[in-house]
Amino acid sequence: MFIITIRLGEKLRLPFLILVFGGVFLSLGKIFLNPVSEKYTVSPSVLASEVQIAGWELQKTALLPQQEIDQELNMAVGRLYQYTQDNQILDVELRYFYPETSANVQAYIKRYSLGSRTKEIRELPGMGYYTVLTDGKRAFLSSCINPRGGSTVTMKQFFQNRYAHDLQLSRLGPWLLSREEILDRRCLWAHLSIPLENYSPEAAYQVLENAWFSLYEQWQEQFPPTM
Secondary structure, rough: OHHHHHHHHHHHHHHHHHHHHEEEEEHHHHHOOOOOOOOOOOHHHHHHOOOOOOOOOEEEEEOHHHHOOHHOOOOEEEEEEEEEEEEEEEEEEEEEEOOOOOHHHHHHHHHHHOOOOOOEEEOOOHHHHHHHEOOOOEEEEEEOOOOOOOOOOOOOHHHHHHHOOOOOOHHHHHOOOOOOOOOOOOEEEEEEEEEEEOHHHHHHHHHHHHHHHHHHHHHHHHOOEEE
């Protein structure tokens, strides 16, 4: 038995050494290719000035003022959009968090005072999670569009996406070249709202959900590239 154990150890020694030294060389290669960390910058153009939503007409759009860019949360750029449909007004706020965030939508809502606390988290199979809420005057829909995987609301959902979709061999090359982080913790936070004047909360949620589905399909396909 002792002899068998020794022979087995000798057989495993070479693969083990290859694995160890391979990891060392990969790490050294990453440091060599990118020895100094660069300051992250994002062009405002990552958020298009015109975004179409089925059934709604875009009336105006504007970048968030520089003083509203929240560097503490790594909010790189934000844009406001306003749409009309008959006599109704739909407001959409997009905020791009780069290079990383916790993607805690409930914390975002509280920090920016964009409605009451989360009322309900819903899931659409094949698309992901979103939350609907109201402050008594407006109805809101809020969610984080992920670089890969479905949309999310909570940190747990976000990191489940990261582990499931980011830890792939196909992403090893871009990581070694410092083009991407191994866990791509970016988030494009979408926050939609309409007045409750002519709607019950549930009817307003349905309007917001239809607009969200249209918006999500576009942004999931053209998520901002890594800068």
